Structure formats: structure tokens, C-alpha cells
Amino acid sequence: MRLKEEYSHNVDDYDDQVSETMSQLSVGALQQQQQQKNVVVVGYALTSKKIKSFLQPKLEGLARNKGILFVAIDQNRPLSDQGPFDIVLHKLTGKEWRQILEEYRRTHPEVTVLDPPDAIQHLHNRQSMLQCVADMNLSDSYGKVGVPRQLVIKRDASSIPDAVARAGLTLPLVAKPLVADGSAKSHELSLAYDQYSLQKLEPPLVLQEFVNHGGVLFKVYIVGEAIKVVRRFSLPDVTKRELSKNAGVFRFPRVSCAAASADDADLDPSVAELPPRPLLERLAKELRRGLGLRLFNLDIIREHGTRDHFYVIDINYFPGYGKMPGYEHIFTDFLLSLVQSRYKKRSC
Numbered sequence: 001m002r003l004k005e006e007y008s009h010n011v012d013d014y015d016d017q018v019s020e021t022m023s024q025l026s027v028g029a030l031q032q033q034q035q036q037k038n039v040v041v042v043g044y045a046l047t048s049k050k051i052k053s054f055l056q057p058k059l060e061g062l063a064r065n066k067g068i069l070f071v072a073i074d075q076n077r078p079l080s081d082q083g084p085f086d087i088v089l090h091k092l093t094g095k096e097w098r099q100i101l102e103e104y105r106r107t108h109p110e111v112t113v114l115d116p117p118d119a120i121q122h123l124h125n126r127q128s129m130l131q132c133v134a135d136m137n138l139s140d141s142y143g144k145v146g147v148p149r150q151l152v153i154k155r156d157a158s159s160i161p162d163a164v165a166r167a168g169l170t171l172p173l174v175a176k177p178l179v180a181d182g183s184a185k186s187h188e189l190s191l192a193y194d195q196y197s198l199q200k201l202e203p204p205l206v207l208q209e210f211v212n213h214g215g216v217l218f219k220v221y222i223v224g225e226a227i228k229v230v231r232r233f234s235l236p237d238v239t240k241r242e243l244s245k246n247a248g249v250f251r252f253p254r255v256s257c258a259a260a261s262a263d264d265a266d267l268d269p270s271v272a273e274l275p276p277r278p279l280l281e282r283l284a285k286e287l288r289r290g291l292g293l294r295l296f297n298l299d300i301i302r303e304h305g306t307r308d309h310f311y312v313i314d315i316n317y318f319p320g321y322g323k324m325p326g327y328e329h330i331f332t333d334f335l336l337s338l339v340q341s342r343y344k345k346r347s348c
């Protein structure tokens with residue numbers, strides 16, 4: 001750990017020093033600063049979109065005041081020549097990058113890499129993504145959490161109607177690309193009303209039963225031990241009548257994006273009520289352990305007409321934390337807690 005008692009007396013002084021472009025500092029200079037001031041250095045490898053939404057001035061400012069410094073990782077230079085880092089934050093795709101990170105984890109066990117690339121990879125497939133929730137079979141006095149019934153279609157669209165009939169899936173179905181790697185294509189979803197039209201879809205995909213949920217979903221953001229829940233508008237319920245009158249496959253846009261916040265909406269209380277906190281705590285804890293991840297969110301819906309039947313429909317690695325209320329404090333506290341627990345372990 002690079003934190004020092006006297007650091008708190010030197011914040012202004014320190015601010016001036018770090019406002020020079022940190023990413024241009026040589027390893028030697030950064031190391032010297034770390035030793036002198038006990039700074040927690042967080043290297044980040046993120047897309048420009050992510051940097052814009054996550055690394056907002058308020059986060060960087062608060063981090064600086066807490067002795068945390070964010071430094072951009074240069075992908076064109078060896079990781080070992082950069083930093084030294086206490087923590088590495090990343091959300092980039094590609095096999096080559098994964099291998100670089102794995103190698104770095106192996107050779108730098110003192111650095112916390114958030115999170116392990118192979119654990120993240122598990123979320124890039126919509127079949128394996130929900131497996132952990134399905135296996136958990138979570139059911140207690142606060143409610144039940146499951147996943148919608150789903151079928152994976154790897155190839156041959158003409159076989160889909162038969163496969164759906166054999167699996168006994170109930171229409172309507174949500175068709176999702178099997179790969180969920182963050183590309184625009186991986187977010188292209190459709191709603192299918194009839195069995196015959198399913199042939200128009202393009203495998204590989206997952207066909208998931210659509211669960212009526214009153215048009216509102218809950219996004220549960222997880223940062224280590226911390227949990228924050230927000231409401232978002234979602235697809236409206238499909239009635240039996242609508243189902244019998246409609247046919248076809250309809251592409252739908254990103255319905256539950258940040259602009260679709262339902263936190264201040266005037267909703268039916270039975271729809272708006274957040275899932276019970278103890279249930280979410282348990283779910284988050286088991287997922288953290290099962291997935292081996294500390295930074296993710298999940299979309300969870302309440303089956304309409306029930307009080308406590310929930311379904312997890314999506315899990316995302318390093319989601320848009322910029323929209324999570326109070327993320328600046330939660331995230332910086334989390335980063336500090338990581339370094340402190342490492343320090344404690346070492347001194348034990």
C-alpha cells in the first residue's frame with residue numbers, strides 16, 4: 001500500500017503535483033511520488049466512451065482528495081513498464097488483451113486486476129451468463145430468484161420452430177444474440193410473437209421466454225460489497241389477446257437505457273416496490289463468489305401479479321457506473337478498501 005499518514009496534510013500541495021499529465025510521467029517519477037506521498041495508483045484500460053461516462057471530473061477530484069490517482073494505460077507499451085499500479089481497471093475486448101492481462105496477473109501478484117479476464121469472459125455468452133443464477137436456486141422467506149426458461153440456437157434458423165416446440169417454450173420469446181461482448185450487434189434484440197416467424201432470426205442466439213413484469217425493471221449495481229438499485233422502464237406486458245392477434249418478429253431498441261429512468265415516475269406500488277434488500281444482498285454475495293467478479297450489474301424483473309417472484313435477465317461487466325447514484329463515493333471507498341485489505345493481509 002502506498003498510503004501515508006502525512007498525506008492528508010499535503011493535499012493541496014499534492015494536487016498541484018498530480019495535475020501535470022500523469023499518463024506522461026515516467027515510471028521512475030511515478031514510483032517516487034508513490035513512495036513520497038503514498039498514493040494509490042489505479043491504471044485503467046477502457047474505451048473512450050467508458051472513460052467519458054465513468055471517469056467524470058467529480059470522480060477524479062474526489063479520488064485525488066482520497067489519495068487515488070487514475071493513470072491511463074498505454075496499450076502499445078508493456079504493462080510492466082508502466083505504473084507501478086496498485087489496481088488495474090479494465091473493460092476492453094480481444095484475445096490478445098486478455099493474454100496480456102493474464103500474463104501481468106501472473107507476474108505481478110501484488111497488483112489487483114479488476115477483474116480476472118476469464119471470469120469476465122463468462123458474461124460474454126448469454127448462456128453461461130445466467131448459469132450461476134440458475135444453479136443457485138435462490139428461494140427464501142423474502143422471495144424466489146430464477147432465470148427465464150431459455151434455449152440456445154447455435155445454427156440453422158429453419159430448425160428453430162421445431163426446437164422451440166420440443167423445448168416447450170411459451171411465446172412470446174425474446175431473441176438475444178448469444179454473444180454479449182458489448183458490441184452494438186450484441187444489443188440487437190427482438191421480440192417474437194409466433195413460432196413460424198422464428199425462422200427469420202439469425203443464430204447464434206438465445207431464445208428466452210418473455211416474462212410480464214409491469215414494464216419496469218430493477219438495475220442492481222454492484223461494486224464490491226456495495227449494492228445500489230435503480231428503476232428503469234422496460235418492455236410493456238404482452239397480454240394473451242395481443243399475443244393471439246399479432247405475428248412476426250420485432251426488433252426493439254435499448255429500452256432500459258439511462259434515459260429510461262423510472263425512479264421518479266408515478267408507478268403502481270406493486271410494480272415500483274424494490275426487491276427486498278436481504279434477497280438482493282444474498283444474490284449479490286453468491287454472484288460475487290460464483291462469478292468471481294466485483295464490478296457488475298444485473299437486470300432483475302418481478303413477475304407481474306406476484307409479490308416475490310424474480311427473474312434475472314441480464315448481467316453486465318463494468319456497467320455504466322456513471323449513472324449509479326453516489327458512485328463517486330462508493331467507487332473510491334471500494335478502491336481504498338482493496339488496498340487496505342491487501343496491506344492487512346501482508347502485515348499478517
Ligand SMILES: Nc1ncnc2c1ncn2[C@@H]1O[C@H](COP(=O)(O)OP(=O)(O)OP(=O)(O)O)[C@@H](O)[C@H]1O
Nearest residue numbers: 148174187208209210211234235255256313314316
Ligand atoms: N426475459 C425477458 N422478459 C421480459 N423482458 C425482457 C426479457 N429479456 C429482456 N427483456 C427486456 O429487454 C431489455 C434488454 O434485454 P437485455 O438486458 O438482456 O439486453 P442487453 O442488450 O444485454 O442490455 P444492457 O444494455 O443492459 O446490457 C431489458 O432491459 C428488458 O426491458
Ligand SMILES: O=P(O)(O)O[C@H]1[C@H](OP(=O)(O)O)[C@@H](OP(=O)(O)O)[C@@H](O)[C@@H](O)[C@@H]1OP(=O)(O)O
Nearest residue numbers: 049050053181182183257258316318319320321
Ligand atoms: O453506456 P452506458 O453508460 O449506458 O453503460 C452501458 C454499458 O456501456 P459502456 O460499457 O459503453 O459504458 C454497456 O456495456 P457494453 O456491454 O455495451 O460494453 C452495458 O454494461 C450496459 O448495461 C450499460 O448500461 P447500464 O446497464 O449501466 O445502464
Ligand SMILES: [Mg+2]
Nearest residue numbers: 256299314315
Ligand atoms: Mg440489460
Ligand SMILES: [Mg+2]
Nearest residue numbers: 180314315316
Ligand atoms: Mg447486457
